[in-house]
Amino acid sequence: MEFIRRFFWPFNVSYNDLPAEDVYQELRGICIAGAFWPICIGALLFYFGLSLTTYQQLLGLFLILPAGGVAMYFAGRITMRRDFLPIRRFLQAPEVEADSDMAAAATIQAKNFQIYSVRRILLFQAPAFAVAFSLMAIIANLFMGFGLELWQAMVALLVAVMMGIAHAIFEYYAVAGIMFHVVRMAHKVCGDLSPEQRNRVIPLDMRRKLLFVSTFVVLPPMIILGTTMLIDIRQFLLQLGYDDALGFVPGMVGWMLLVVTVGFVISLLIFLRMADEAGDSVTELSDAMSKVEEGNLNISLVERTTDEFADIYRRFNRMVNELMERERLRDAFGRYVARELADDVMQNGTSFNSKEVNASVLFADIRDFTAMSETMSAEEVVAILNEYFSVVEPTIKEEGGWINKFGGDSLLAVFGVLTPQPDHINHAVQAALKMRHALHEFNLTQEAAGKHSLRIGMGLHCGKMVAGSVGSRERMEFTVIGDTVNMASRIEGLNKKWGTDILISEDIAKAMEGSLTVEAMPTTHVHGKSQPIQVYAVK
Incomplete structure (x- = not known):
């Protein structure tokens, strides 16, 4: 069967x-x-x-x-x-x-x-x-x-x-x-x-298909039917001996051609109208999809028919709305975590496997910000922090870094964690130098406006650390942990002691030897280390 x-x-x-x-x-x-x-x-x-x-x-x-x-x-x-x-x-x-x-x-x-x-x-x-x-x-x-x-x-x-x-x-x-x-x-x-x-x-759109069908389905049968009928009538009259009656044949031929022509034209116009209606819907949908492909989600299709295209239009509009919602979510999410992490979460869910990486850490903190904030309103504190972070964050991103967290008036940036960076040490140092220059320009603007200027201290270290998700099932955070991260924080804290703004570890100084002007600082003890450490101030 x-x-x-x-x-x-x-x-x-x-x-x-x-x-x-x-x-x-x-x-x-x-x-x-x-x-x-x-x-x-x-x-x-x-x-x-x-x-x-x-x-x-x-x-x-x-x-x-x-x-x-x-x-x-x-x-x-x-x-x-x-x-x-x-x-x-x-x-x-x-x-x-x-x-x-x-x-x-x-x-x-x-x-x-x-x-x-x-x-x-x-x-x-x-x-x-x-x-x-x-x-x-x-x-x-x-x-x-x-x-x-x-x-x-x-x-x-x-x-x-x-x-x-x-x-x-x-x-x-x-x-x-x-x-x-x-x-x-x-x-x-x-x-x-x-x-x-x-x-x-070979392209063959719906209009051509309908024209092909209308031409070959309507025209040949009508011509063949009319021709065979005329031939049969002529032969029938000849067999009956009515030769004199054959004079009507030319008129019938003309009539047949007229009927065939009119019928074909009407059929062709109907098929053309059907093709245009379907083609217009397909073209509009295709143009809308091209705009979505280019990233333009501010588009909505108005249903023009009551056939299957109406349902397709509704589904398209729902799809675009869901894409807009997803894009808004990714944009909002990307403001709280790195864009790379946001994209990964949107695509693969919230499971981040922990891994050990060799990377560089930059820890920065605003000097004397607590005392300064006592003279400012809460709104002014938040405003100046946002302005400061907006100035320094681009310098970190330019060097391929990622701000792991903001801690009030401090930030922790890492290089070589989200994406491999063989020269992550150089990127971290360049980011620190750019931050120094960006802060100088920021302070000039602040002072010209009669506002507070800021001083920051930065500490840089490199080495192995663990990157992965930390938290509970209800709330998780992707972060970096390990002695390398703690050491960067301890080194940054030494800026207050010596009045410097950029301090780097001995490991970073050795890696940058010959390409960076530094001054060796006295060896000193830091919390969590039994032996004194050597750090260098970047000139």
Whole structure:
């Protein structure tokens, strides 16, 4: 039962589980089915529409029509094997040998195969049928007493033309499913086509499809029907001996041409209107998607129809609204954590595996800020802190750093944690120098406005630390912990002791030797260390 359904109505068949080695045989079955229907219908028209004798009917059904069918089959088989060749190479190639170029060639051929099917039928199979039919009819007339008259042959060939068009339309839509199966298999290997490869795909929009269907479905049947009726009426009158009555034929021809022309124009206008309506909806949706792709989410589609496009428009608008909400969330989230972390959370969830990294730490703190804040209102304190952080944060980001946390009037920045930085030490030092310059410019602006200026101290150290999520199931924080981080904080605290603004550890000084002017400070003890440490002030 399944075989019969697939053979006679292959339009809604699922090919998801079809093995690659069976694709060609399934395609051949579809093409045979596409030819079966027109030949059967043509045989019925041949049998009932040509006023044939029993001998002529038998000879036509068992000799002439089969000869045309055989010619059509072999013409189709030869051309289809040629058209299928790039797809066959991909499907038959071992998995290890199927490269992206081979898969891309199969994808392009599969996407063009529907048009190639129409070309094959109209340019090869239909002419092959007509030639074989005509030759066998001539041979039968000459040697087998077939007695097919010229008008009957003309009607038969017109019917063959109409059946060829029906065959082309049937197969165009019938092979779509199996070709999509090929495209899906090839896409796993080559992915999306490149712009150059996409240019090799023959574009066929909805407007062209409807014009093709309207032209070949409406016009040929009307012409063939009118022509065959006139030929039949003429022959009937001749057989009855009413030769004088044939004078009406020219007028009937004119009338037939008028009816065909008017009917075709009306049908064409209707199909054009349908094509424009569908095309306008598709174009509007495509333009809107292009704007979304460019990052413009301030767009909404107004439903213009009550068909399936209305539902698509509603779904598109919901999608855009969800994207806007997601973007707002990411933007808000990115203000509290690093953008890289925000993106990772949005894509992969909140699970951050802890890892040991070799990185640099910059700890900065505002000098005497507590005493200064006692003379300011709460709003002024928050305002000057925000202005200060807005000035120094870009300098850290310029060097690939990430501010791990703000601690009131202090900040902790790390380099080489979120993304690997082989020269993270140099980036940390350059960030500190840029912060010094940015703070100088900031203070000039503050003093010119009669506001408080700020002094900061910075401490830098490098080494191993652990980066990962810390917290409970309800609330987590991605941070860095370890002796390296603590040491940077201790070094920063020494600025107050010596009146400096940038102090670096001995490890950083050695790494930057020759490229940075420093002054060795007296060795000193810091909290948490049993031995005194050596630090350097950056000039």
